[in-house]
Amino acid sequence: MFVTKALRQAAQHVERTPSIRFLGKRTIPASVDHSHRPHPASPTQTLPPNFGSSHSTFSAYRDHAQQFGPLRKTIKADSGIGAVAGSHLGPVAAPQGVFFDRNDLPTRFRRQPLTEAEIEAIETGGATFY
Numbered sequence: 001m002f003v004t005k006a007l008r009q010a011a012q013h014v015e016r017t018p019s020i021r022f023l024g025k026r027t028i029p030a031s032v033d034h035s036h037r038p039h040p041a042s043p044t045q046t047l048p049p050n051f052g053s054s055h056s057t058f059s060a061y062r063d064h065a066q067q068f069g070p071l072r073k074t075i076k077a078d079s080g081i082g083a084v085a086g087s088h089l090g091p092v093a094a095p096q097g098v099f100f101d102r103n104d105l106p107t108r109f110r111r112q113p114l115t116e117a118e119i120e121a122i123e124t125g126g127a128t129f130y
Contacts, residue, residue, distance in 0.1 A: 036051060
């Protein structure tokens with residue numbers, strides 16, 4: 001009992017060194033390069049053709065972006081959202097190389113159907129898998 005008390009008193013007088021080493025105050029760099037560069041893992045190490053020519057900023061891209069169809073044609077300041085029927089907007093077709101649904105992809109990129117054994121393993125939480 002007295003040994004523990006003596007150890008606690010001795011430990012209080014020793015300066016504690018934290019295990020964490022702090023790097024210090026962070027500084028914001030004076031200039032940041034925001035120029036477009038290809039991803040380091042890119043197989044071609046080049047940017048796509050016409051990259052950055054139509055949209056110089058993200059807000060310019062967002063203004064022209066389409067999500068599941070030509071949205072910019074339906075939203076007008078004077079008529080509001082949905083003032084034009086969808087049939088008047090024309091067909092919604094994906095551009096070359098863009099797919100709206102996973103089933104439109106080539107067969108090798110589609111989801112594989114689950115086998116009965118995989119379904120059973122999922123339903124039992126893996127208890128019957130081994």
